[in-house]
Each structure stands twice: as C-alpha cells, then as structure tokens.
C-alpha cells in the first residue's frame with residue numbers, strides 16, 4: 113500500500129519519523145519536511161515501517177549519495193545529506209535522547225568533533241556468501257536482511273582495507289575460502305599493516321592462513337576462528353599508535369574502529385584532570401588507561417575479556433608504567449571487592465548495552481569524585497546518566513564525536529562531577 117508522508121525529524125536508528133492516521137511511521141533515507149511517496153513494509157509494535165518510493169518534494173539538504181550502493185547495502189543510513197548536517201542532526205538526537213530517556217535537560221552546547229567523513233574505518237567485517245555458481249560474494253548485509261550485498265570497495269574504509277578487499281575478490285580465493293562466512297580486517301594507524309580474522313567452518317584453515325600471509329601485501333597476521341579459540345599465523349598482534357602510546361592489539365581484543373578522532377577522544381576523556389587514584393572500568397587494551405597513568409598515582413584497568421586484559425597488562429609493561437594494575441574481571445565482580453572510597457576519576461566506556469543499574473549501584477558506593485562516561489549508544493547512556501544524576505552526579509560537559517559519518521552511529525562523552533553533600 114502506498115501513501116504520502118512528510119516526515120518531521122530524524123530519529124536514532126537512521127529513519128525519519130512521521131505520522132499517518134495518528135500512527136508513527138518510520139521511513140529510511142528521507143529528510144524532515146520532504147514530501148515522500150512511501151509503501152508499508154511491515155507494522156511492528158504499533159509502528160509502521162515504510163520504504164520510500166519517490167521524493168515528491170526534496171529537502172534543500174538533500175544531495176546525491178556519494179556511494180552507488182546506498183539504499184541497497186545495509187552499512188550506511190545517511191548519504192542523502194551532507195556530513196556537516198549529519199553531525200548536527202546527531203547532536204540534536206543525542207540531546208533529545210538525554211532528555212526523553214534520562215530526564216536530563218542539557219541546555220548548554222554539545223561540543224562537536226568532526227573529521228574527514230570518508231576512509232575513516234580501520235576495521236571491517238565483510239560477510240562472505242556464494243553465488244549459485246559457487247563464486248565468492250564479499251560485502252555487507254543488505255539492509256534488514258542477512259543476504260550478502262557484494263561490494264567492490266567502500267568509501268568508509270581506509271585505503272588499505274579496500275586494497276585487501278580487492279585482493280580477496282580474486283577468483284583464486286573462491287575454493288580456498290570454502291566454509292568461510294566472515295572476514296574481519298583491522299589496519300594499524302599508518303594504514304600499512306593488517307590483521308585478518310577468518311570465521312566460519314573453514315576446511316583448509318591453517319593452509320589458507322599461510323597463503324593469505326604470503327600473497328596479500330601488508331597482511332601481518334591471519335587468525336582462524338576455531339570453536340571459541342583463535343589459531344593465529346604470523347604476528348601474534350598488531351601495534352596501533354594513538355598519540356605517544358603504541359598499543360598491542362591481539363586478534364579478538366577490542367579496539368576503536370574509527371581512526372581520525374581517536375587522539376581527540378583520548379585527550380577529552382582525560383583532559384587536565386589528575387589525582388591519586390583512578391579506575392578505567394571497561395579498559396580494553398588500555399586506550400585510556402595508559403594516558404591516565406601519567407596523571408594519577410595509581411590506575412586500575414578492569415577488563416572482562418582475557419585477550420584484551422592480557423594486552424592491557426603487556427601495554428602497561430611495555431611503557432614501563434609501574435602504577436597500572438590490570439584486573440581481568442567483569443566490572444561488577446571487581447566493584448564488589450573494591451573497598452576504596454573517593455577515587456578521583458572513573459572512566460566508563462561500556463559496550464552498547466551500557467553499564468546498567470547493578471554496576472552503577474556499586475559504583476556510586478565508591479563515591480568517585482568524577483565519572484567520565486564514553487558511550488556509543490545514546491539510549492543506554494541516557495538511562496545510565498539518569499541513574500547517576502539521581503545518585504549525586506551532575507553533568508559538567510557533553511561532547512559528540514562523529515566517529516561514524518554516513519551512519520546514524522555516534523560516540524558521546526559526558527563528564528560528570530559528584531555534587532557536594
């Protein structure tokens with residue numbers, strides 16, 4: 113069924129929101145105040161999800177998408193308007209999410225950080241499929257589907273990642289990569305060296321890993337996922353430098369995927385704050401822990417993943433920090449055992465699910481003087497901030513790092529201070 117709609121605003125998730133017969137309608141790839149002909153795709157939880165058929169009256173913000181795959185490939189949501197406007201829209205979405213979900217009326221400015229909107233990704237997860245003739249298809253999932261949409265290159269990826277993708281598209285890999293369903297790539301900060309992870313039920317795991325290592329320029333290591341473990345051929349880890357620190361990152365350890373704004377994020381998280389003690393509760397390989405070690409007497413980096421915790425400990429050692437303690441544990445287990453009260457700074461940088469009430473309850477018991485919360489998910493950030501504000505913390509600044517131009521994703525930093533009692 114087709115209908116006409118004039119969406120009111122863009123919402124978190126990439127769609128525009130409009131109303132029809134009193135019902136909320138979500139439409140992708142359209143802009144506020146455009147007049148659009150759309151068709152219903154599905155109705156879920158009272159929301160009509162529609163697909164745009166024709167733009168009857170375009171917004172002055174509308175541009176020709178720079179990528180020919182836009183609308184087919186599921187990777188991008190925002191190529192129909194320019195990067196500067198995208199960042200402003202995300203700023204507005206962040207502010208509104210804080211207000212609606214966290215009941216935080218942030219009326220001051222949200223500091224905006226932007227960078228080059230293309231070639232910014234240092235990591236990619238390519239889905240691998242096959243044509244009925246058995247040819248390899250490497251790309252991303254189509255929007256709202258698990259069908260592989262093959263791509264020749266992607267404008268979000270660094271040059272090196274596109275170069276390695278081109279290599280994998282050669283015919284010879286069709287038989288070698290039998291059983292492979294995903295290829296993950298990670299390039300270092302110079303875009304010189306790449307680590308590869310192969311996933312699926314590979315029939316020739318180790319030999320194909322060696323073949324990739326010897327024949328694709330710049331590949332430093334190849335890991336083959338086998339059960340819950342990884343078999344690595346080549347370098348055991350890649351080193352990624354941010355500012356003055358080089359971080360060892362093993363296959364399987366988390367590292368940030370957007371390259372240009374990382375030094376700014378690190379500076380903003382730590383800023384001029386210093387003191388006796390600090391905690392980095394979702395520490396990864398130590399992106400924030402190491403620079404924190406220069407400003408605090410002791411820093412404890414807490415990390416749940418065994419691989420990332422091992423990298424964190426090695427990174428602290430390689431930089432000769434004797435004031436860093438690595439704890440391989442979940443944040444909740446760690447805080448249950450942590451007896452100190454009044455640490456100077458706690459950095460939180462959780463996965464998308466956020467920190468959650470059970471960890472936050474323990475955290476407020478520790479009475480940190482400051483909490484700097486880094487988030488890739490406005491809804492869970494807002495929920496957690498609501499809790500912290502209700503338990504004695506006040507936001508001091510809100511910043512938005514446009515880590516992911518052309519998508520609805522964003523990275524936010526909120527610095528909070530403990531109110532005087």
Ligand SMILES: C[S@@+](CC[C@H](N)C(=O)[O-])C[C@H]1O[C@@H](n2cnc3c(N)ncnc32)[C@H](O)[C@@H]1O
Pocket residue numbers: 366367368393394395396397398399400414415416417420441442443444461462463
């Ligand atoms: C978004 S990453 C941030 C890592 C690091 N701060 C950085 O910027 O590179 C979140 C990290 O938290 C870890 N993690 C997930 N759940 C955790 C938990 N319950 N407790 C501690 N760490 C956890 C993940 O393994 C991952 O390394």
